[in-house]
Amino acid sequence: MRKVVEKSFLSVLIAAIYGMSAVCFAQNAGNDEASLRGKWTFEGITAFEGNVQQAFSLDDLCCELPTEMDIRQDEIAFGWKGRTSTAQYYSIVIGSSMCVSICTEWKIAENKLLLLWTQDIDGDEPRLFNMTATYKLN
Numbered sequence: 370m371r372k373v374v375e376k377s378f379l380s381v382l383i384a385a386i387y388g389m390s391a392v393c394f395a396q397n398a399g400n401d402e403a404s405l406r407g408k409w410t411f412e413g414i415t416a417f418e419g420n421v422q423q424a425f426s427l428d429d430l431c432c433e434l435p436t437e438m439d440i441r442q443d444e445i446a447f448g449w450k451g452r453t454s455t456a457q458y459y460s461i462v463i464g465s466s467m468c469v470s471i472c473t474e475w476k477i478a479e480n481k482l483l484l485l486w487t488q489d490i491d492g493d494e495p496r497l498f499n500m501t502a503t504y505k506l507n
Contacts, residue, residue: 402462405475409482409504411436416500418490425500432470434484434502473502480506 411434416425427434437448445462446455447469461468467475473484482504490496 404477405440405462405482406442407440408507409438409440410507412481412503412505414500414502416498418498419496430471430500434470438469438482438504482506 411427414425414427414430416423427436433449435447435449437446439446439448440462441458443458444455445458446453462475465474465476467473467484469484471486473486476483476485484502484504486500486502488498488500490498
């Protein structure tokens with residue numbers, strides 16, 4: 370549990386340093402925290418740079434996202450390739466934000482948990498990179 374919390378804290382710190390705007394605290398209509406409860410299995414990632422879709426996978430991500438999440442009222446059990454960990458619910462879920470290895474905005478649509486992450490990319494022409502990790506409810 371301590372490693373998950375440390376990784377989450379480090380990811381939040383890195384995100385703040387590089388100007389990532391991933392945390393949105395406005396609660397989404399119809400996405401109350403009770404709707405998060407259940408066992409979720411990773412399904413896929415979509416990524417866009419500007420409005421152009423990019424090929425992207427878990428291996429391309431700077432941090433490791435869990436392949437499974439069993440979200441209960443007071444704790445979350447995470448599953449990765451060959452290992453598991455648990456953390457207190459309220460240290461991971463803060464309003465409409467969920468901080469796993471990166472902080473994302475969460476949303477539920479059609480029995481799918483969507484973790485939405487946006488990063489500002491600096492350069493000659495500033496642009497946005499948007500990633501959505503999709504989990505299905507088992």
